[in-house]
Amino acid sequence: MCGIVGYVGFKDATPVLINSLKKLEYRGYDSAGIAVFDGDNVVVRKAKGAIKVLEQRLADETIKGAMGIGHTRWATHGEPSDLNAHPQTNVSGTIAVVHNGIIENYAKLKEWLQSQGVVFRSQTDTEVIAHLINYYYEETADIFTAVLSALGKLEGSYALAVICRDYPDRIIAARKDCPLVVGLGKGENFLASDVPALLEHTRDVYFLDQKEVAVLYTDHVSLYTENGEKVVRAPFHVDWDIASAEKNGYAHFMLKEIHEQPKALTDTLRPRLVKDASGKATDIHFDEIEIGDDWKNAGRVVITACGTAYHAGVIAKYAFEHFARIPVEVDVASEFRYRNPILNANDIFIAVSQSGETADTLAAVRLAKSAGARIVAITNCVGSTISREADQVIYTWAGPEIAVASTKAFTTQLMCLYLLALKTAAIRGKIAEKDYEDCLAELSSIPEKAQMILDNKSVIQKFAARQFNKEKVFYIGRQFDSAASLECALKLKEVSYMHSEAFAAGELKHGTIALVDTSTLVIALATQPSLYDKIASNIVEVATRGAATFVITQDTADSFREAASEVFTLPPVSPEFSAILSVIPAQLFAYYCSVLRGINPDQPRNLAKSVTVE
Secondary structure, three states, X not given: OOEEEEEEOOOOHHHHHHHHHHHOHHHOOOEEEEEEXXXXXXXXXXXXXXXXXXXXXXXXXXXXXXXXXXXXXXXXXXXXXXXXXXXXXXXXXXXXXXXXXXXXXXHHHHHHHHHOOOOOOOOOOHHHHHXXXXXXXXXXXXXXXXXXXXXXOOOEOEEEEEEEOOEEXXXXXXXXXXXXXXXXXXXXXXXXXXXXXXXXXXXXXXXXXXXXXXXXXXXXXXXXXXXXXXXXXXXXXXXXXXXXXXXXXXXXXXXXXXXXXXXXXXXXXXXXXXXXXXXXXEEEOOOOOOOOHHHHOOOEEEEEEOHHHHHHHHHHHHHHHHHHOOOEEEEXXXXXXXXOOOOOOOEEEEEEEOOOOOHHHHHHHHHHHHXXXXXXXXXXXXXXXXXXXXXXXXXXXXXXXXXXXXXXXXXXXXXXXXXXXXHXXXXXOOOOHHHHHHHHHHHHHHHHHHHHHHHOOHHHHHHHHHHOOOOEEEEEEOOHHHHHHHHHHHHHHHHHOOEEEEEEHHHOOOOHHHHOOOOEEEEEEEOOHHHHHHHHHHHHHHHOOOOEEEEEEOXXXXXXXXXXXXXXXXXXXXXXXXXXXXXXXXXXXXXXXXXXXXXXXXXXXXXXXXXXXX
């Protein structure tokens, strides 16, 4: 996901824009640029590559001015280049635009604009927006009206910011399907794609709603609908500490966020446990949502998500069916929205998204809502689009997650889903009171046990040092472990670029074993005691074919020592809850492999933190 920033006020805009863009580097990008009004003209500086390349250019070609916009771009339309970098301008350079998202009808608009004599310089869909605004500006001589007219012609997704030479006192911003946040200062106002870019300056913000337009002046911000009608609402106050978005001494955000999991899990769990006078957890209560007759009488649970959040949903399927004895369907959101899904009036529809802005998940939510489903969202981001459009929201309270590869957001999603599964089991009468309380005690122990794993991370680091050059890595497991292995494999491929796959261990003999040789590493999750013998047999099968093997297990009887190259023993926990713990060594392994291979784990290539286009 690209990054947008903007500033209008009394300071020199250039350093404000550059520093704000740096706060969004975690989102991934291949070029960067700014446009600043210098008192006479809109001046654009942009460059392919990292922000430091842009800074070098600005050192030679300085711009001074108190209003500007900036952008970091992942290439979609047109290769990464200086020319295709944002901002994009109209022919005369008097209007500059930065844009996240994809304009689906850009080719048709471009052809029409060319028929009007417009000459294009880039390959981007964004340049169409600049020329379209200019076309309507020449008709109306009013930049706000011109922007609204242009928005009416755009199909697809966008978050955009516009400045015009003739209006040196304002920035116009708009969004549809892509996030945009306005920061409110004193004598100055700010714009960004995400909150971390604003925290240095303000904690009072407007999260722009769908198809909403904002006009930022130095002394106020006006909000409008897409039709130009005034919108009035109170700003939202962000409680995050600035330091929580910084590395705090860790080499990378990913490592910091892996280490934040004990606290994040505690923050997610503690407010939802009801305790008696002795401090014993006896029940689960969500302040945000009511779990009543609709959950008691539900025919099934439908979970939709993408990527890491989807994997949390797969694990949740096992948990809901095991504890609550209710059927669960889990769908990748991009498949759900195109397969004409069957939805019933008594379905519980759960959408899981770390950012709350995931395009396919949001589209699935809207489809389900149009069919009459009641939507429960699980997200980490207050004020996100999914949180606003869902009927009920459960926040994970993981805190800001900056690294592209999700870690603490995943484990806190799991914690929320486990709590939902247990509460559903209780109200449906599918779990005995003592078993229910025992499960709550088990969940209460998870944060401490997560810390125990982190305290023993040197075992993972040493193993990674021996195995980071493997050509193929296969994760295997059974039941809950099979589901958790999906996330383990994704984490490794995301940040280390090692080829990794995950599948049920019983499928090993049905094709994949043909690939196993001395260049292979097989990592087995083995936390289901009733299936230890089965997993041990799988390990022997691959070890005899030359594969290195690593077992992540709760076993203390050395069931795997003979065949495995290395065993990492987890703290004991009920098999049903083991996924929250077993994924942590895999996160660490992925991180260390990334670093050993000379890759920045915070910004893996071609990936973005918030995927707001299909």
